[in-house]
Amino acid sequence: MSQKVLLNATEVDIILNRLACQLIENHEDFTETVLIGIQPRGVFLAERIKRLLEESYDISNIRLGHLDITFYRDDFRRTAKTLEANKTHIDFVVENKKVVFIDDVLYTGRSINAALTAIQSFGRPQEVELLCLIDRRFSRHLPIQPDYRGRQVDAINNERVKVSWVENEGEDSVYVVNK
Amino acid sequence: MSELSVNHLLGIKYITKSDIDLIFETADHFKEVINRPIKKVPSLRDITIANLFFENSTRTKLSFELAEKRLSADVINFSAAASSVKKGETLIDTVNNILSMKVDMVVMRHPNPGAGVFLSKHINASIINAGDGAHEHPTQALLDSYSIRERLGDVAGKNVVIVGDILHSRVALSNIYALKLQGANVKVCGPKTLIPKYIESLGVEVELDLRKALQWCDVANMLRVQNERMDISYFPSTREYTQQYGVNKKLLESLDKEIVIMHPGPINRGVEITSDVADSGQAIILDQVQNGVAVRMAVIYLLASKIKQ
Numbered sequence: 001m002s003q004k005v006l007l008n009a010t011e012v013d014i015i016l017n018r019l020a021c022q023l024i025e026n027h028e029d030f031t032e033t034v035l036i037g038i039q040p041r042g043v044f045l046a047e048r049i050k051r052l053l054e055e056s057y058d059i060s061n062i063r064l065g066h067l068d069i070t071f072y073r074d075d076f077r078r079t080a081k082t083l084e085a086n087k088t089h090i091d092f093v094v095e096n097k098k099v100v101f102i103d104d105v106l107y108t109g110r111s112i113n114a115a116l117t118a119i120q121s122f123g124r125p126q127e128v129e130l131l132c133l134i135d136r137r138f139s140r141h142l143p144i145q146p147d148y149r150g151r152q153v154d155a156i157n158n159e160r161v162k163v164s165w166v167e168n169e170g171e172d173s174v175y176v177v178n179k
Numbered sequence: 180m181s182e183l184s185v186n187h188l189l190g191i192k193y194i195t196k197s198d199i200d201l202i203f204e205t206a207d208h209f210k211e212v213i214n215r216p217i218k219k220v221p222s223l224r225d226i227t228i229a230n231l232f233f234e235n236s237t238r239t240k241l242s243f244e245l246a247e248k249r250l251s252a253d254v255i256n257f258s259a260a261a262s263s264v265k266k267g268e269t270l271i272d273t274v275n276n277i278l279s280m281k282v283d284m285v286v287m288r289h290p291n292p293g294a295g296v297f298l299s300k301h302i303n304a305s306i307i308n309a310g311d312g313a314h315e316h317p318t319q320a321l322l323d324s325y326s327i328r329e330r331l332g333d334v335a336g337k338n339v340v341i342v343g344d345i346l347h348s349r350v351a352l353s354n355i356y357a358l359k360l361q362g363a364n365v366k367v368c369g370p371k372t373l374i375p376k377y378i379e380s381l382g383v384e385v386e387l388d389l390r391k392a393l394q395w396c397d398v399a400n401m402l403r404v405q406n407e408r409m410d411i412s413y414f415p416s417t418r419e420y421t422q423q424y425g426v427n428k429k430l431l432e433s434l435d436k437e438i439v440i441m442h443p444g445p446i447n448r449g450v451e452i453t454s455d456v457a458d459s460g461q462a463i464i465l466d467q468v469q470n471g472v473a474v475r476m477a478v479i480y481l482l483a484s485k486i487k488q
Contacts, residue, residue, distance in 0.1 A: 068208070071208075071221070071222045071480075072221060073222075076222050076223075077483070077484060077488055081181060081182065083484065084181045085205060085208040086208075087207075087208070087211070088208070088211055088212075117221065120217065121212075121215045121216065121218075121220075122217075123216060
């Protein structure tokens with residue numbers, strides 16, 4: 001197994017700041033906007049962006065929820081292992097809000113497809129956007145594209161994109177791992 | 180551990196502690212789901228479940244049906260009263276006829292102990308035992324333990340007394356297995372005639388004095404007197420039963436601590452429990468009913484995930 005660094009800590013930091021600024025451009029003070037981190041790995045990115053918006057750009061009262069899509073996935077009984085769920089935590093109304101989905105890697109698009117169904121259980125959003133740190137080009141199974149992307153990558157199928165965060169693995173970095 | 184060790188839920192006797200942990204963790208997620216504005220997930224949209232009730236049931240049947248529908252399964256219902264069973268059809272024939280309509284899972288209540296185990300050896304579908312005679316009622320025991328865990332944080336180390344008609348109760352047996360598996364201390368309490376011989380071999384103690392039992396416990400699970408299963412008279416009169424083994428407010432207030440009161444339903448108000456207790460904050464009877472749906476969703480989801488395509 002070999003791996004190469006795609007983004008180091010400084011590059012991740014620059015990208016996160018850019019993504020935060022792009023969000024501000026479209027959502028101003030976030031009164032009509034809610035952020036939704038997709039479980040499990042999108043939550044780290046979502047928490048980081050929220051903190052950045054609050055601390056570096058002085059935007060308060062940002063609503064952030066965690067959405068688990070396990071029960072909405074289209075591969076139930078199609079994988080060898082039982083799909084394990086994570087916690088969903090959304091303590092605000094989604095009805096008529098602008099929703100921004102946040103996930104670390106956009107690959108086949110199936111998770112986002114499931115998330116689009118899942119979010120409807122909490123109301124009818126005015127619109128839904130997608131933010132991802134890494135967009136794996138040419139590997140989509142569905143017509144889903146990000147509205148905000150950190151970096152576009154051409155990774156082939158036997159490669160995996162691994163995102164590490166200070167919070168869980170001690171460093172901010174993105175690797176391409178050869179399986 | 181992310182998979183059940185069994186393909187059927189026939190009784191608590193056949194599952195492990197980690198199965199229970201997995202069911203409870205999954206039920207936590209489903210409890211959140213059933214409190215959303217839209218209380219439904221699409222996981223089981225390609226699964227068909229038959230609810231076969233060869234014996235009367237209100238709560239369990241509704242709870243299972245709701246759990247199945249919240250998981251988007253297709254549901255067919257069958258009750259023995261209105262079926263060909265009355266015309267002399269055997270259990271295996273009845274079930275095989277239903278299964279030939281492409282059913283993936285069977286939820287069955289049956290008056291005969293062991294009916295689920297018997298069926299599991301003869302048919303090719305996942306089976307959930309919803310009560311077999313006076314033997315087991317595993318989902319009830321799971322939701323009882325889940326409710327204790329919710330109220331008291333953990334089941335391990337807690338003192339639980341099961342009061343009443345232990346002899347005729349499948350709820351009692353499944354609860355004893357489940358509670359012991361999770362490390363709780365269990366006593367049973369009731370008239371000597373309604374306590375099975377050799378019950379100590381399950382690792383429980385017998386206490387004939389209700390007051391002492393309540394003083395000892397953290398949780399009291401009050402069972403219903405099952406008149407319909409009693410072929411002979413087990414106690415002189417209902418009034419005497421109530422005096423000896425009924426729980427009322429005065430009795431609970433005389434204890435030096437507040438205990439949790441549970442009841443699997445249906446309640447005989449004024450017999451095993453008075454209305455002021457059943458409707459008080461100490462009783463978690465309606466929490467049990469709500470948790471029943473979440474726990475059954477978890478059991479069905481986990482078993483369905485083992486059904487191969």
